[in-house]
Amino acid sequence: MNAPSRIDGGMIGRSVPRIDGRLKVTGAACYPSDVGVEDAAHAFLVTSTIARGRIKQFHLEDAQAVEGVLDILTYENTRGKVGKARFFAGGGYTSTTIMPMDSPKIWHDGQIVAMVVAETFEAAREAAHKVRVDYDVREAVAGFGDTRPQPRQMSNPLSGSDPKTGDAEKAFREAEVQVDAYYATPTQHHNPIELFTTTCVWSGDTLTVYEPSQFVHGLKNGLAQQLNMSADKIRVVSPFVGGAFGSKAALTPRTAFVALAAKRLNRPVKLVSTRAQAFTVSTYRAETEHHVKLGADRSGRLTSLSHEGWEVSSRPDNYKVAGTETTSLLYACPNIYTKVNIVHADRGTPGFMRSPAEVPYVYALECAMDELAVALTMDPVELRRINDTQVNPIDGKPYSSRALMQCYDRAAEAFGWSKRNPLPGSMTDGDWLIGWGCATACYPSNVAPAEARVTVAPNGTVRVQTAGHDIGTGAYTAIALTAADLLGVPLEQVSVELGDSTLPPAPVAGGSNATASICNAVAQACEDIRDRLAQAASHADGPLGGADHGAMRLRDGRLVTPDGRSEPLKDALTRIDFGPMESYxxxxxxxxxxxxxxxxxxxxxxxxxxxxxxSAAGDHIQYAFGAEFLEVRIHRRTREIRVPRIVGAFAAGRIISPTTARSQLLGGMIWGIGSALHEATDIDRRAARYLNDDLAEYLIPVNADIRDVDVIFVPEEDYQVNALGIKGLGELGNVGTAAAVSNAVFHATGRRIRDLPIRIEDLL
Amino acid sequence: MRPFSYERAADMAGAIEAASVASDAHIRAPVQFLAGGTTLLDLMKIDVMRPERLVDINPLAPALSGISVREDGLRLGALTKMSAAADHPDVIRNYPVLAQSLKLAASAQLRNMASLSGNVLQRTRCLYFRDVAWEACNKRNPGSGCAALEGNTRKHAILGVSPHCIAAYPGDFAQALLVLDATVAIAGRDGERTIPFHQLHRLPGDTPQAETNLAPGEIITHFDIPSRPWTRRSLYLKVRDRESYEFAVASAAVALDMQGGHVRDARIALGGVATIPWRASGAEEALKGGTLDESSAKAAAQAAFEPARAQGDNHFKIELGQATLVRALLDAASLEIRS
Structure with missing residues (x-):
């Protein structure tokens, strides 16, 4: 299919600075946590210090005696006041079905057990520190056991059956070359810089909630259900979000209690949870384990692929990411077996974290592919080429487009892969061992229903309204470019309003769907405006009278015909209405x-x-792809691991906003390096309690860790995915990176480290 | 955080007087000096430290800060900012181990705030110490036990440990002061006194709550670092999981006096692996008078970690600590010193 001819305004695909960049760097962007509300009382959470058991007794006297304390919420006074809402991962709203402060039961460490409200933040914090809680403690299960998992098995309770085809076990037994290995990824936390805050303001029976959110309509409706009130009476405001990465997608338990506290006190209440509390009041990426078995013939063709995963979840919730859906369709193979298991532990319910399914599962498969290449003494890029597929091997449905090998070729060339000596340990620079590794990145091109209102004022300025979210991704810029392109106006003439539940509903900023979903809605609205202007112009006596309205375009502030006639947009607008012209x-x-x-x-x-x-796009499947190549350097004595350079090439359909898209991919690759070498939440197994819950001890890459990062866009046209040809890429960049690191570490040292993160002690 | 009173010290005598309140452990002392505040405020916010009164000694900075380069050595004022000492050209050239240990510590923002004396007194990053939910912590609650012993010990010490505490000393600069035979000048109620740096910190033993030999009310006024044949051939090697803003997994401060390939004197201190800034005297003795090469460096490193007692996750630190020291020694030996 060809590009729709209407995308010709020259704005889509243009590199422009982030339109909200100035607001952000000058501090003028008002994040929900920044909102100053007059007369607000301040809330501070008390969280459990045990992972499993019951609250025996509260000792609140010392806390109540703190000057300025207004209220202390515990299950004793909030029980039954917050209703149930459905679990997000089951098609509902909430991040967990655990209802804290509804009973004395403790499901996980760090569960909210009380909320102190006081005149000042300081008084609330002091009083919270003085709340004492007696518990009946039961022994807790922290996660996987000490041996390889033999858990209670639960096969895909949420999403149908595990992908399978042929007889993988038999084919594996008969395979000429085999790889059979276990891999593991650790617990990780999103750690957005903007903390989990909530401010609730009641005005009569209407409630305004200021909370950083990836889904204001979800928050609004879920909260309404919990508070047993009409959703029309709730407004959620979140125009900017200081990082989210999945942690702000679903409704967490805290929000309803802040609303409740504000109601009890009849004044606004603002909650700021601490950095340590951020590890338990929202979700996290659960630890996973994987058993991957690959069989191939001597030529490298896969004959058997089996991938079994284990994931930790809370006791009540069957949350899982089940990335076998992706790992089963990545390479051509006649015999595939997959299975996903949940291991329940005394932990909070996990949740989405950037590329939830792909990061852990593709990590395992892409390491195994590298092991297979080594076993075959074959270049790992060649192995991918031999097993490249244009159809889903499970059911034969074609990819709408798949430029994986173009990505490999472009990235390999830019990286200088041809100079690689494949022998492990063969490349050195002084005391540093050098390793080069690569891996595949992929992410499904998801699309969701979205609504938008576009209004063109008589003077030609454009207003775009939709309750989408800019979580740092560049949504404001991509949406503005789309409207400017289709309406033929300068970018400065377009304003975009996002992140407010009074705006037309837009989907969750998750699953990398936002640009595709919202920009298509905006484009349709712009197209509707163009069409109405063109029809009116065609029927009028003006300069465009009688012209084919379907062929007219809006360009450079004018309505133009293919034969060169035109009139100013402002003149065209006067035909439709005396006021602004709108399309919803x-x-x-x-x-x-x-x-x-x-x-x-x-x-x-x-x-x-x-x-x-x-992965379920009707008669086809649609994915964005990439290939990442990186270099590790490992000191031969002290074994520090550093990544001085990384190159990624990506094919993700039409790139609406190259500057912010590049930023997403660059940030993703850096995240991927961190997920391989730095990020891990330490858990004390005796107490099932997180230990390194601050930004000094929970490591992510710092500037000094990152040197050369190269992002290459591989051009791709695919109008089967959606009318604008957009494949989301927000979660593409950090898929596969950890495997590339692990593969490079093997190349540098000859040692295959399969459990992340890879640290000094693994290489001594 | 609990309420506290804040006052600015008018003069040294007043500050000393204000803080001379008897206490069984500095961490529990009701009066605390505030310098850079980069550790103290953190610990107050997470409820680990609960002072009633803060005495801000920054008004004493004119007398207590500054870097003076003398014929016989270097004097560093106690309230000198870490960044100022790290960036000082004479320190960089003639006392590289000092400059490097400072430059590799914390972040630029923290180094701009933190004082040198506050830095040497920095408290452990033991995560069981820093989380009051763990009742068992002999530093916080003497006699309560040690939650770390059977816990996650990757960050914990293997040298100088006791059955009561295995918390690692987190700093870097102290190791540099230790190898250069620095002295610590201290002002107190009874006047001034000077002690060798190695007498500042105390092994945990059965009183891990008592971390230093400073009496209540005593203030460090400056550090003197003598100029010696080994000061220029010195370096600080810090090994960690990421390139910046992380405490050492293992580190080594090394200063050598070499004549040709022969070691006239060797000075070695270890960080990240010990409960206090750790002088590796056994390793020093092993090197003195011999040549410095791969095998003698390895023998010295082995001697340095002979007393190590690992616990759970930190077994690797014995090997890593040795590798770190070997690398530091060989690097220091190969430094080109221009006169």
Whole structure:
């Protein structure tokens, strides 16, 4: 299919600075946590110090005696006041089904047990430190056991059956070359810089909530259900979000209690949870284990692929990421077996974290592919080429487009891969061992129903309104470029409003769907405006009278015909209305089917997830791809591991905003390096309690760790994914990176480290 | 954080007087001096330290800060900022181990705030110490036990440990002062006194709550670092998981007096692996009078870690600590010193 001819305004695909950049660097952008509310009382959480058991007794006297304390919420006075709402991962709203402060039961360490409200933050904090709680403590299970998992097995309770085809076990037994290995990834936390804050303001029976959110409509509707009130009476405001990465997608337990406290006191209440509390009041990436078995013939062709995963979840919730959906369709193979298991522990419910499924599962598969290349004495890029596929090997459905090998070729060339000596330990620079590794990145091109209102004022200025979210991703810029392109106006003439539940509903900023979903909605609204202007111009006596309205375009502030006639946009506008001209669009993804196709907008307006996955796009599947190459350097004596350079090439359809897209991929690759070498939440197994819950001890890469990062866009046109040809890429960059690191470490040292993070002690 | 009163010290005598309140452990003392505040405020916010009164000694900075380069050595004022000492050209050239230990510590922002004396007194990063939910911590609650012993010990010490505490000393600069035979000048109620740097910190033993030999109210006024044949051939090697802003997994401060390939004197201190800034005297003795090469460096490193007692996750530090010291010694030996 060709590009829709209407994308010709020269703005889509143009590199422009982030339009909200100035606001952000000058501090003028008002994040929800920054909102100053008059007369607000301040809340501070008390969280449990045990992982499993019951609260026996509260000792609140010392806390109540602190000057300025107004209220202390515990289950004793909030029980039954917050209703249940459905679990997000089961198609509902909440991050967990655990309802803290509804009973004395403790499900996990760091569970909210009390909320102190006081005149000042300082008084609330002091009083919170003086709350004492007696517990009946039961022995807690922290996660996987000390041996390889033999857990209670639960096969995909949430999403149908595990992908399978052929007889993987038999084919593995008969394979000429075999790889059989276990891999593991650790617990990780999002650690967004903007903390988990909530400010609730009641005005009569209406409630305004200022909270950093990736889904204001979800928050609004879920909270309404919990508080047993009409969603129309709740407004959620979150125009900027200081990092989220999945942690702010679902409704967490804290919000309802802040609303409740504000109601009890009849004044606004602001909660700022601490950095340490951020490890337990929202979600996290659970630790995973993987058993991967690959069989191949001598030529490198895969004959068997089996991937079994184990994931930790809380006791009550069957949360899982089940990345076998992706690892089963990545390479051509006639015999595939997958299985996913949940291991329940005394932990909070995990949740989405940037590329939830792909990061751990593709890590395991891409390491195994490298091991297979070594076993075959074959270049790992060649192994991917031999097993490249244009169809899903499970059911034969074609990829709408798949430029994986183009990505490999471009990145390999830029990296200088041809100079690699494949022998492990063969490349050195003084006292530093050098290793080069590569891996595949991929992410489904998800699309969701979205709504948008575009208004063109008589003077030609454009206002775009949609309750989407800019979580640092560049959404404001991408949306503005789309409107400017389709309406033929300068970028400065476009204003974009996001992150407010009074705006037209837009989907969760998750699953990398936002640009595709929202920009298509905005484009349809712009197209509607163009069409109405063109029809009126064609029927009028003006300079465009009688011209083919379908061929007219908006460009450079004018309505133009292919034969060169034109009139100013302002003149065209006067034909339609005396005031502003408006279009409201409800965009339904072209790939939607089933309930999303029929009821998608009803679901969206109710704040329910209504995304169509790129892995279930009707008659085809749609994914974005990339290839990442990196160099590790390991000191031969002290074994520090550093990554001086990384190159990634990505094919993700049409790139609307190259500057911010590049930033997403660059940040993703840096994240990927961190996920391999730095990030891990330490858990004391005796207490099932997190230990390194601050930014000094929970390591992420710092500037000194990152030197050369090169992002290459591989051009790709694919108008099957959606009308604008957009494949989301926010979660593409950090997929596969950890495998590339692990593969490079093997190349440098000859040692295969399969459990992340890879640290000094693994290489001594 | 608990309420506290804050006052600015008017003069040295007043500050000393204000803080001369008897206490069984400095960490529990009701009066605390505030210098850079980069450790103290952190620990107050997480409820680990609960002073009633802070005496801000920054008004004493004119007398207590500054870097003076003398014929016979270097004097560093106690309230000199870490960044000022790290960036000082004479310190960089003639006392490289000092400059490097400072430059590799913390972040630029912290180095701009933190004082040298506050830095040497920095408290452990033991995560069981820093989380009051763990009742068993002999530093916080003497006699309560040690939650770290059976816990996650990757960051914990293997040298100078006791059955009561294995918390690692986290700093870097102290190791540099230790190898250069620095002395610590201290002002107190009874006047001034000077002690060798190695007498400042105390092994945990059965009183891990008592971390130094400073009496209540005593203030470090300056450090004197004598100029010696080994000061220029010195370096600080810090090994860690990321390139910056992380405490040492293992580190070594090394200063050598070499004549040709022969070691006239060797000075070695270890960080990240010990409960206090750790002088490796056994390793020094092993090197003195011999040549410095791979095998003698390895023998010295082995001697240095002979007393090590590992615990759970930190077994690797015996090997890593040795590798760190070997690398530091060979690097120091190969330094080109221009006169």
């Amino acid at each position: 669009v409800k965009y339904t993804p072209e790939i939607a089917s089933g309930t999303v196709k029929v009821m998608g907008h009803k679901m969206l307006e109710s704040g329910l997830p209504a995304m169509t996955s790129g």
